[in-house]
Amino acid sequence: MAVSSTTTANSNTIQSLIDASKSGSTSTSANAMTDAQNRFLKLLTTQLKNQDPLNPMDNAQMTSQLAQISTVDGIEKLNATLQKLVASSVDGEAMQAAALVGHQVMVPGGGLRLGDAGAAGGLVLEAGADRVTVTIRDLNGIVMRSLELGNLDAGTHNFSWDGKTDAGVQAVNGSYRVSASATRGSEKINATMLELGSVGNINRSTQGVTLNLGQLGLVKLSDVKQIF
Helix, strand or coil: CHHHHHHHHHHHHHHHHHHHHHHCCCCCCHHHHHHHHHHHHHHHHHHHHCCECCECCCHHHHHHHHHHHHHHHHHHHHHHHHHHHHHHHHHHHHHHHHCCCCCEEEEECCEEEEECCEEEEEEEECCCEEEEEEEEECCCCCEEEEEEEEEECCEEEEEEECCECCCCCECCCEEEEEEEEEEECCEEECEEEEEEEECCEEEEECCEEEEECHHHCEEEHHHCCEEC
């Protein structure tokens, strides 16, 4: 009967080892996993040697324990492989982002910056439109200029503003707000405004790679719609 108690204790220890390996799989190193396998095999060998001939270890239980320890090992290796793939993906994204430093890009935004050479903006149409109108306002909400862009297909489009108001007066350089309305017959078409910004540098963090556009802040590489 003492042997049976030893067998039961060993079985409980093995199960505890498996449970611990599962709960700590995200932080367990490869060496720790190998050590756990070695301890498991030693315990299993001891258990087989000391089992009661009249009450041998259940084959199904032993097979289940072997399968579980193998599964934990496989999950650990899979996690390590996925971590390497993620790191490689981030490295590739950082290289792509670095190539954009010094370039101008169009990203979602409702701003427009007027300079001596005028201003440029863009928009993305969800579907083709018969009529597209871009409205430029100052920071107080006063309409400065309405630009009729006419018939446009679905996709990304650009527009420019020479700085003249609807009254023909030259507007002062600075920041303005811009919006668009698009229709196809009586149907309203969704339009997303794009803002022009200059890539100063890139930032890499645990959240991924972002572009620093100065006053426009940080944007994801996936937010870039056009590159100039």
